[in-house]
Amino acid sequence: MLVTAMTNQLLPLLQWCDSNFPTGAFSHSFGLETYIQEGRVSDKETFAAWLYPYIQEQLVYTDGLICRFAYEALDKKDHDKIVYWDRLAAVQNLSRESREANIKMGRRFIQLGLEMYDIEDLRIYQKQVESHQASGHPAIGFAIIAHHLGIPKPTAVLAYLYTCTSNMIQNGVRGIPLGQTDGQRLLQDLQSTLQKAADMIDGLEPDDFGSISPGLELSQMRHERLNVRIFMS
Amino acid sequence: MKDKTGYLYLSAKKKQDKTIIDDIYFYDQLKVIKPLYLDDSGQPSIFVVNPGGGYVDGDTYRMDIRLQENAELLLSNQSATTIYKTPESCVCQEMEIVLKKGSLLEYVPDPIIAFKDAKFRQDTKIYMEPGATLIYAELISPGWSPDGTPFTYDTLRLKTEVYWDGKLAVYDQVRLQPDIQNMYETGFFEGYTHFGSMMVIGDQAAPAFLDQMYDFLEDENLPGRIGFSMLTIPGFTLRVFASSTQDAEGVFNKVHTLIRKEWFNKEPIYLYKY
Structure with a gap:
C-alpha cells in the first residue's frame, strides 16, 4: 500500500519536474544570457557562481517562497490569498521580461494542469487570471497541482526549487554552452544547497518576501537591450 | 504624543503659479530648513x-509628505543618512507619501552611509493618483568603518511600495547582509561598491522614452553598470552599480536632468555635488 501511495505521487511529480515538460522554461534565462554575453558566465565554475544567488536569493525569497505561501493558502481554501501573492509576485518583478516570462509560464502551467487533471483550485485560479484579478505565476500553478496530488508541502517546495534549477541548468548547457555531464554534475552538487534553501523558505515571514538579488535583477533588466538573443528573458 | 525620535509632517499646495507649504509640523530629531525657491518655476x-x-x-x-493637486516639491536632506553602530535594536525609518493628480515630487536624498555593525530598516509607502509624477532616488554607499573596509554594516533593509490608483503597483525590497552575502560576487554588487535605485512614475514614462534614455546614456558612456525596465504602470525603475558616490550620482543627474527637460521643460537641479 505504501509503495502504491508513493507511486501515485512520485510519478506525476517526476513528470511535472521533467525539464522536457512544456512549460516554456527553455525560452527564459532570467538574465543568465546577459551574463553569458558579457563574458561573466563562461564555464562550469562561473555558472555555479551564478546559480548560487539564483537559488539563495531569487528562489528562496521570491519564487520558492511564493510556492510555499500558495500551498498554505490552498490548505485554508483561501483563494483571495492566492490572488494576493500572485499580484505581489508580479509587482515585485521590476524587470519587464522576467515578469512577462513568469506570466507566460504561469498560464502554461494552468493550461497543462487542466488538460491533465480536474482540479477545482486550478479552475478558480484560471478564472482569476481570465478576469485580470491575477496574472499567473508558475510557482502558484505548481503549488496547486502539488497540493492536489497530495504531495506534502516541504516536498512540493523542494521539488519546485529543483525544477527551476534544473531548467536553468539546461538553459546554461545550451547557452554557455556546457557539456551535458557538467550540467548534471552541477545539479548533483546543488542537492544540499537546494535542501538548505527549502529549509530557509520554511523559516521566512511574509515580510521577508521579494528581496532581490541586485546583480541578477540588473542583468534581467539589461537583457532587454541585448542585440542577439536566444532567450526571451 | 511624541512616539518617534524624529517626525516630520509636510503638506504642499499649489497657489496660483507657486507651490506653497500649507502645513508643516516636526519635532525632535527631524527639522527642515525654510523652503528655498531655487529657480523661477515656483517649485x-x-x-x-x-x-x-x-x-x-x-x-x-x-x-509624512502630502502633495495636493498640481503641487511641485523637491525634497532632499542636508547631509547623508548616517547610521551609527546599533548594538541593540535597529534604526527604523518610515515614510508615507501621498501624491494627488498633477503633482510632482522629486525625492533625491544624499546617500545612506551605514557604519560598522549598523542595522537599518526603511519602509516607504507611496500613494499616487494617476497623473502625478514621482522621481524617487536612493543611493546605498558601502558604509563606513575605521579602517576603510567596505560593507561592515550588519543589515540594510529598504522596502518601497507604490499604490497607484488605489492598487499596489510596485513592491521593491532590498536586503543587504554582508555577513552572509558576498557583496563582491555574482548576484550581489559584482565588483562595484555603490548601489543606486531610481524609481520614476509618470504618464510620460512610456517605452519610447526608455528608448530615448537608453540612446542618451549610451552616448554619455558613463562608468558603472546601468539597467532599467518598465513597471506595470507608466513608470520605470533604474538600477546602477558604481564605484563611487560620484559615479552613481552622475547617472542619477543625467537621467533626472533629461526628465526635467523633456517632461517639464525645467532647468537641471544643482543638488548633485558631482
Missing part, C-alpha cells in the same frame, strides 16, 4: 535636517 525645495548628525540604536523616524 520649492525642502531640505530635511537631522540635528543629531546621525541615527543611533533604537531610533525611529517618520516622515
Whole structure:
C-alpha cells in the first residue's frame, strides 16, 4: 500500500519536474544570457557562481517562497490569498521580461494542469487570471497541482526549487554552452544547497518576501537591450 | 504624543503659479530648513535636517509628505543618512507619501552611509493618483568603518511600495547582509561598491522614452553598470552599480536632468555635488 501511495505521487511529480515538460522554461534565462554575453558566465565554475544567488536569493525569497505561501493558502481554501501573492509576485518583478516570462509560464502551467487533471483550485485560479484579478505565476500553478496530488508541502517546495534549477541548468548547457555531464554534475552538487534553501523558505515571514538579488535583477533588466538573443528573458 | 525620535509632517499646495507649504509640523530629531525657491518655476525645495548628525540604536523616524493637486516639491536632506553602530535594536525609518493628480515630487536624498555593525530598516509607502509624477532616488554607499573596509554594516533593509490608483503597483525590497552575502560576487554588487535605485512614475514614462534614455546614456558612456525596465504602470525603475558616490550620482543627474527637460521643460537641479 505504501509503495502504491508513493507511486501515485512520485510519478506525476517526476513528470511535472521533467525539464522536457512544456512549460516554456527553455525560452527564459532570467538574465543568465546577459551574463553569458558579457563574458561573466563562461564555464562550469562561473555558472555555479551564478546559480548560487539564483537559488539563495531569487528562489528562496521570491519564487520558492511564493510556492510555499500558495500551498498554505490552498490548505485554508483561501483563494483571495492566492490572488494576493500572485499580484505581489508580479509587482515585485521590476524587470519587464522576467515578469512577462513568469506570466507566460504561469498560464502554461494552468493550461497543462487542466488538460491533465480536474482540479477545482486550478479552475478558480484560471478564472482569476481570465478576469485580470491575477496574472499567473508558475510557482502558484505548481503549488496547486502539488497540493492536489497530495504531495506534502516541504516536498512540493523542494521539488519546485529543483525544477527551476534544473531548467536553468539546461538553459546554461545550451547557452554557455556546457557539456551535458557538467550540467548534471552541477545539479548533483546543488542537492544540499537546494535542501538548505527549502529549509530557509520554511523559516521566512511574509515580510521577508521579494528581496532581490541586485546583480541578477540588473542583468534581467539589461537583457532587454541585448542585440542577439536566444532567450526571451 | 511624541512616539518617534524624529517626525516630520509636510503638506504642499499649489497657489496660483507657486507651490506653497500649507502645513508643516516636526519635532525632535527631524527639522527642515525654510523652503528655498531655487529657480523661477515656483517649485520649492525642502531640505530635511537631522540635528543629531546621525541615527543611533533604537531610533525611529517618520516622515509624512502630502502633495495636493498640481503641487511641485523637491525634497532632499542636508547631509547623508548616517547610521551609527546599533548594538541593540535597529534604526527604523518610515515614510508615507501621498501624491494627488498633477503633482510632482522629486525625492533625491544624499546617500545612506551605514557604519560598522549598523542595522537599518526603511519602509516607504507611496500613494499616487494617476497623473502625478514621482522621481524617487536612493543611493546605498558601502558604509563606513575605521579602517576603510567596505560593507561592515550588519543589515540594510529598504522596502518601497507604490499604490497607484488605489492598487499596489510596485513592491521593491532590498536586503543587504554582508555577513552572509558576498557583496563582491555574482548576484550581489559584482565588483562595484555603490548601489543606486531610481524609481520614476509618470504618464510620460512610456517605452519610447526608455528608448530615448537608453540612446542618451549610451552616448554619455558613463562608468558603472546601468539597467532599467518598465513597471506595470507608466513608470520605470533604474538600477546602477558604481564605484563611487560620484559615479552613481552622475547617472542619477543625467537621467533626472533629461526628465526635467523633456517632461517639464525645467532647468537641471544643482543638488548633485558631482
